[in-house]
Structure formats: C-alpha cells, structure tokens
Amino acid sequence: MSPAYPPTRTGAEFSEPAGVRIPDPYRWLEADTAEVRDWQREQAALAVSTIAAGGQLERARALVEAFDDGARPELPAPAAGRWFRTEAGPGGPEVLVADAPYGPGRVLARLADFRDPELGADAPVPTLSWLAPSPDGRLLALGVCTDGSEHHRIRLVDVATGAERADAPPQTLHSAWAGGVSWWPDSRGFSFFALTGRPEDFAQAVFEHRIGDGTRIEAVPIPEGSREYTRLQYSADGWRAVASHRLGSPAPVAVRALDTPGEPWRPFVTGLPLGPGGTVAGHIVGDAYIAVTDVDAPRGRVVAIPLDAEHPDDPSTWTELVPQGDTVLRAITPVGDRLLLHGFDRTVAFVRILGLDGRELPGEPGRVPLPGEGAIGSPFFALTALAANPPASERDGYVFAFSTLTTSWGVYRYLPATGALETLRAPGIELDATVELACATALDSTGIPFHVVRPAGADPAAPAPVLISAYGAANVPLLPQYQGDLAAFVAAGGTLVQAYLRGGGELGSDWFRGAHRERRHVRDGDLVAVAEHLLATGIAAKGGLALTGGSDGGLMCGVAVTTRPDLWRAVLPRAPLLDLIGGIRDPYLEFVIRKAWGDPDVAEEVRRLAGNSPYELVEPARFPAVYVQAGATDPRCPPWQARKFVARLQAAQRGEAPILLHVFENAGHGAATSPEVLAQQDSEWLAVLLDELEI
Incomplete structure (x- = not known):
C-alpha cells in the first residue's frame, strides 16, 4: 500500500515562455514560504x-x-619547497603545511573556526572548496563554504604565524568551477572569478586583488553577453597572461603582456563554437599556449599557438604537436621540460610522457606506470581542470589521485628525473x-x-x-x-x-x-x-x-x-x-x-x-x-x-x-x-x- 502522502494543493498557474502555454499546477512549491x-x-x-x-x-x-574511503582526496599543493594539504582533525578538517606532500605538518587553520556566527552554536563545520598557496609560500588562500551551497568566500592565512588576515576580498564565489584564485607569479596578488551581486542573480566577473591594496574588477574581454566562467592563467615568468573562458569547452579568448605597463588585453583564440569542436585547454609554455583541442579532432590533438601570433583564431596556423589518434586526449600538464598528456582508452586512463615538442623522449618509458585500469582524479569540467592540474616543477613532480571501480583512491607522484611512481597515500579499500x-x-x-x-x-x-x-x-x-x-x-x-x-x-x-x-x-x-x-x-x-x-x-x-x-x-x-x-x-x-x-x-x-x-x-x-x-x-x-x-x-x-x-x-x-x-x-x-x- 502506498504511503499516506502529505496533502498537496494544486493551482491554476501556467508558464508561458516564448508564448507557449504550459500548465504548472505545483508552481507554488517553488517559493520559500x-x-x-x-x-x-x-x-x-x-x-x-x-x-x-x-x-x-x-x-x-x-x-x-x-x-567510504572519503571522496576523491584533495591533492597536496606545493609552493616554495613546502606542501599544503587538508587532514581530518578532532574538530573537523584542518589545513597543514609540511616539508613533504604528506610529511609531519603544522596546523595553519581549522575549518571549524570559520563557522558562520549568524547560524549560532549549531552551525555546521564549513567545507573547503579549494586551497591555493602563493608562489613564495608566504600566504595561503582558502575557499570556505559555510552552508553546503558551494557559495564561498576567500580567506587569507599568513603561513608564518597561522593568523587570518583581515584584507581578504569580500566577494562571494558562486562555486569552485573557475578554480578558486590564480596567484600572480610575484605573489603580490591574485585574480579570481566571483559574483558581482546576489547569488540568485548569477552575474559574475573577473576580479583582481592586490595584497594590502584592495579588490577591483578586471576588464577582461569576453564574448558579448556571455555568462560563462573565466579563469586567468599566468606564465611562470610573469610576463604573459591568458583568459580561458567557458566551463566545459574553454578557449584562451584573450592574451595580455604583463611586462609592458598599461598593455591592454587583446583577443586571442576567438570565434570557436560553444561546445563540441570549440575546446582549446592548456597552459602557457614559453612563448606559446600548448593545449589539447577538439577543433578538427573530435578525439583530441595537441597544438601550440604562439602568444604573439598574427591570426591565433585561425586553426590552420596552429602547430600540431600530437595528432589525433584512436584514443581520447583530455588534458595536458607541463612538468619541468616535459608534457604529461592525459587521456582515455575505452574509458581507462593513461598518461603519455612527451617532450615540449610533443615527441616521445628517447630512453624514457613513454607512459606513466599507473597502478591499474581506472581513472585519474580530475574535475568534471575542462576549465576547472586547468586549475587542478597546473604546471609543475621537475622537483615537485606530477601528483595525482587514482582509483578503479574496485579500489579506492590513492595519491601518487611521478618523478620525471627517476621515472619512478611514488605512492604517497595507498588506497584504503579493495x-x-x-x-x-x-x-x-x-x-x-x-x-x-x-x-x-x-x-x-x-x-x-x-x-x-x-x-x-x-x-x-x-x-x-x-x-x-x-x-x-x-x-x-x-x-x-x-x-x-x-x-x-x-x-x-x-x-x-x-x-x-x-x-x-x-x-x-x-x-x-x-x-x-x-x-x-x-x-x-x-x-x-x-x-x-x-x-x-x-x-x-x-x-x-x-x-x-x-x-x-x-x-x-x-x-x-x-x-x-x-x-x-x-x-x-x-x-x-x-x-x-x-x-x-x-x-x-x-x-x-x-x-x-x-x-x-x-x-x-x-x-x-x-x-x-x-x-x-x-x-x-x-x-x-x-x-x-x-x-x-x-x-x-x-x-x-x-x-x-x-x-x-x-x-x-x-x-x-x-x-x-x-x-x-x-x-x-x-x-x-x-x-x-x-x-x-x-x-
């Protein structure tokens, strides 16, 4: 026998988008009454x-x-020879700094200390949306959500003292889908993508925050009328920036020379379709943007686009480093003087090891020796993955999470110098x-x-x-x-x-x-x-x-x-x-x-x-x-x-x-x-x- 359901009234309301009349008898249930x-x-x-x-x-x-071995682990983040990570503590998650990815650490912040005071003593322990240390390792930016909604605020912590700074940006971030903050290479500030008003209005913009000197909107040229997400990416030397725009099919729509004072943004790879056939997702490597693209290659290929190209929006001018093959190419991560190319072979992950010219390196194995047939941990969306898989130094190596349908998540590091795969955290469940x-x-x-x-x-x-x-x-x-x-x-x-x-x-x-x-x-x-x-x-x-x-x-x-x-x-x-x-x-x-x-x-x-x-x-x-x-x-x-x-x-x-x-x-x-x-x-x-x- 069916349960006795709570009484539910109906109404005579209807929706009429584009003049199409559609009955909506339970529209009253949309309200928060x-x-x-x-x-x-x-x-x-x-x-x-x-x-x-x-x-x-x-x-x-x-x-x-x-x-339950926990959700996919957040990877430890390196900066200036130290590593930042989260761990479960007696009162909830804690943020630590250590000299090794999972070495003995010092607590920098406890998430429980960020509870929303307006919710009272019964407020839930906040969750961490992301963490991002400054390149010099002196400051740590945290994305903290207090109500489960994914809306979160940036908190800034002084690494030397563990004290929270009072000058964090006041804006609310709608989600972590733009990857949190993008630190400037000189550590003097960062950019981020956040709401410009109420969350329910869903209006966002790129902001820049200079440490100790406030926050302002960064006028990045994006397609007119677009409400898509944007993330700024910086070259390691701090001379160039690109604006990658669109969540599921990102492309570097604008580029800017930062070593020239007052230099404006200029259009870069524009005019690509939204969705299939419009993705160019990668990183600045030297004087080029090296990316995986599905333009003219539905399974993906790797291309290099000079940052000063005369016609960067013309795919025929791109240099192809890795042609399309039988497998699906998904993402690329520069690690020292190598490119690690991540893809799927009948859904199973692989990672190829290439030189910066896209060729396999003599004497190297050609692939990272993954611990099974499974999946590398990566965000759902390609734009978010640009933040989750940033360029890494040869010293820090390629750190990734991996699991299979029957083995829980472990964390591993591939060191190009030795060719070894190091288990940082073994999976706990089989x-x-x-x-x-x-x-x-x-x-x-x-x-x-x-x-x-x-x-x-x-x-x-x-x-x-x-x-x-x-x-x-x-x-x-x-x-x-x-x-x-x-x-x-x-x-x-x-x-x-x-x-x-x-x-x-x-x-x-x-x-x-x-x-x-x-x-x-x-x-x-x-x-x-x-x-x-x-x-x-x-x-x-x-x-x-x-x-x-x-x-x-x-x-x-x-x-x-x-x-x-x-x-x-x-x-x-x-x-x-x-x-x-x-x-x-x-x-x-x-x-x-x-x-x-x-x-x-x-x-x-x-x-x-x-x-x-x-x-x-x-x-x-x-x-x-x-x-x-x-x-x-x-x-x-x-x-x-x-x-x-x-x-x-x-x-x-x-x-x-x-x-x-x-x-x-x-x-x-x-x-x-x-x-x-x-x-x-x-x-x-x-x-x-x-x-x-x-x-």
Whole structure:
C-alpha cells in the first residue's frame, strides 16, 4: 500500500515562455514560504519513516561506513619547497603545511573556526572548496563554504604565524568551477572569478586583488553577453597572461603582456563554437599556449599557438604537436621540460610522457606506470581542470589521485628525473569484485559501452539485482573510478552497471555531440538500450533493475521513470534537474538550459524542452519506487525542482510503490556537503535499493 502522502494543493498557474502555454499546477512549491517548508519537512519525515520501516537502514549505514574511503582526496599543493594539504582533525578538517606532500605538518587553520556566527552554536563545520598557496609560500588562500551551497568566500592565512588576515576580498564565489584564485607569479596578488551581486542573480566577473591594496574588477574581454566562467592563467615568468573562458569547452579568448605597463588585453583564440569542436585547454609554455583541442579532432590533438601570433583564431596556423589518434586526449600538464598528456582508452586512463615538442623522449618509458585500469582524479569540467592540474616543477613532480571501480583512491607522484611512481597515500579499500566491459546496441546501431561490476563468486549466467549508474551530459566523462556508495551496493550483493551514454565526454566530442541540445533525447534512448540489453542477456531479471543518477543524470532518471516505468523496480535521482520549463525562470538554470538544451525564446525549442522535461512528462501510471534526494541550499538544482516533480508524481501514482522525497538541510549539490550529511544521504539511498531489489 502506498504511503499516506502529505496533502498537496494544486493551482491554476501556467508558464508561458516564448508564448507557449504550459500548465504548472505545483508552481507554488517553488517559493520559500512557511507552507512550503512545512510540506518539505513532512515529506522528509515520511521518507525517513518509510525507509526505516523497510528494515535495511542500519545494514545500509554499516555498509556505507565500511566502504567510504572519503571522496576523491584533495591533492597536496606545493609552493616554495613546502606542501599544503587538508587532514581530518578532532574538530573537523584542518589545513597543514609540511616539508613533504604528506610529511609531519603544522596546523595553519581549522575549518571549524570559520563557522558562520549568524547560524549560532549549531552551525555546521564549513567545507573547503579549494586551497591555493602563493608562489613564495608566504600566504595561503582558502575557499570556505559555510552552508553546503558551494557559495564561498576567500580567506587569507599568513603561513608564518597561522593568523587570518583581515584584507581578504569580500566577494562571494558562486562555486569552485573557475578554480578558486590564480596567484600572480610575484605573489603580490591574485585574480579570481566571483559574483558581482546576489547569488540568485548569477552575474559574475573577473576580479583582481592586490595584497594590502584592495579588490577591483578586471576588464577582461569576453564574448558579448556571455555568462560563462573565466579563469586567468599566468606564465611562470610573469610576463604573459591568458583568459580561458567557458566551463566545459574553454578557449584562451584573450592574451595580455604583463611586462609592458598599461598593455591592454587583446583577443586571442576567438570565434570557436560553444561546445563540441570549440575546446582549446592548456597552459602557457614559453612563448606559446600548448593545449589539447577538439577543433578538427573530435578525439583530441595537441597544438601550440604562439602568444604573439598574427591570426591565433585561425586553426590552420596552429602547430600540431600530437595528432589525433584512436584514443581520447583530455588534458595536458607541463612538468619541468616535459608534457604529461592525459587521456582515455575505452574509458581507462593513461598518461603519455612527451617532450615540449610533443615527441616521445628517447630512453624514457613513454607512459606513466599507473597502478591499474581506472581513472585519474580530475574535475568534471575542462576549465576547472586547468586549475587542478597546473604546471609543475621537475622537483615537485606530477601528483595525482587514482582509483578503479574496485579500489579506492590513492595519491601518487611521478618523478620525471627517476621515472619512478611514488605512492604517497595507498588506497584504503579493495572491493572483492570482478569488472567486465560490455556493449549494448542503440536503435541507430551505435554501440553503447558499459562496465559490469559483480561481487566475487557471483554466477555471471544468473540474473542479478542490477543498478544502472549513468550521466551522459555536458561533455562530462563518467569514468571507471571508485565511488563508496556504489561499492557498498556491490558488497551487499548487487551488480553495478556503469553506462557510458552519449552526451558525456568518455569517447570524445563526437560522443558529446551525439546527445547535445536538439539531440538530448538520444541519451534517453541509449539508456533504454542498455536496460533492455541487460534484460535480454540475463544479466538482470525483469523486476530487478534500478537506476540512479545525479544532477543532469537526475533528469535522465526523471525521463526514464515517466516514459518507461515498466523497466524499473526503483529509480533514485540525486540533486536532480527535473523541471526544464520552470528552470527558465532561474538565472543559473536559464544559463545552463540555453547553452545545453535550446533557446527558451524560441517557441519550437520551448516545446522540445517540455518534451524532455520530467515534470511536464508526468501522466497517471503505475510507477516503480522513486526516492528523490535534494539539498536545501543547492544553487544548481534548487530543491523546488525535486518538490514539484515528486508532488506531481505522487498525485499520478496508480500503483502501490512509494514516491519519496528527502530534502536535506545544509546540503547543496554535493561538492560542499558535509561528510556527515553525505553519509546520511548514502545510507538512505542504499537502504531503498536493498529493500526494493530484495538483496
């Protein structure tokens, strides 16, 4: 019997973007009112009690604790012969400085000391969005979030004394997606990308902050009307700067000579398309910008563009250092006089070792000896990765995190001088399971690859309870890496299928283009192809298939449950986007929808948006169990997205399976959510799966 849901009224409101009238009966749930907050709390209480009644919550919590080795570790950052890192302390995370990446350290800051005083004694311990030491090692900049939202402020710490400086910039950063601060090579200040007003208005600009002398907006020339992210990159000698613009497909749109007083910015690589075929992501090396690009190379190639080129926006004038091959090239990191080239071979990571001319070096191994077939830790977006993988000295080496689907994250360092791979932190967990790469066939005959992770000893010929995890959006690669909640599901006896759907970045920009904008529906077809393949081949049994995904992957879940409810036993969206039409009214979501889905000012495209929007797709049906998680302070997929969808789905449910919603307080989109809340989210999520799949 279905639970007794909290009473939910409907209204006569409608949306009318571009003159297209679309009913919106639960629009009142977008507001932050006492009525909405009470409704949200009642839904959370119902979810908690229903999950507890299933009898799997304590078991799920124990599994989550056993297989949680922490999120991907933040790498130690070098500066002036010292290393800066975070560690768990008795009162929460601490920031340390040491003489070696993980050597004995001195505490510089405790995150608990940055609690928001307006939230009182019960305020959660803040989270660290990033840390960045100045090149001379004297100052440390920290990005501190106090409410789980990812909105954060810059804090400045004096390394010698550990004292917090009072002259940090006052601006709020919307997220860490622009990589925090970019220190000037002379350590006298830094640039950063931050909000110019209220977070909900989503207006941002590049700022420069001179230590002891205030903050001002830096007038960087970017494409007119663009609301994309920007990060400034500096040459090691401090003579040049480039402005890399756009989150998922960055390009160095402007260059500036810093050794000439008063020299203005000038256009550099401009005119490239937004999205596939428009990425030029790299670093200043000598007098050139050396980058991985998908321009005329959907799987990627490496090019060098002179900083003083007469026509840098003409790809025919670029010097090709590494041509396109059979594998996907993703990022490049200068380390001393070498280039380390990171890519994927059928989703599995590799790192090639090249000279600055792009050629392999005689007597060197050609590749970094990675500790298995898995993934190197890297941000979702190419612009953020420019900050996460900065040029390094030969002395400091190439430091990276690595994991596999069955082995948790370790931290390693490759030293070019010796060719040795040093284990700085060994992985703490190894899942007893097998991994197999397989393939389904989409309706257009495209092969859709997926990994199958089975508990050791499981009979591959016997149907198993299966969870599909997928994403397929924004050129973000879903990779064969460790995720504690998924590992806990396998340890409990489930079989995990990680599917690589079109729209993602696993197989190059053609793969991304295959489900981009007007082709977004292709991802949904790819998912169905994988699900039907699992049933047809006996990997899963009918009634034993579940689905999960987060953010845009949550939208994928919403489409799947409303259009093919017959396929699923349970669907679990996390921090989801679920209402594209309502999202047009939100400045941040409007920015995302406009670049990734379609133009909300064009009636035909609005109709297409509605045809891909789960909230609009809900019709009376027998739905499987649905458990939706959201964060109360999520600025990307705000909780009203989940509230409206769940309210409509509860009213449309004609079956007995529960439709549950839990909006977690002090939780956002995940990156700044506290470990305690993440563990609670994972435990409830896993308990629903164990109960519904009868594991």
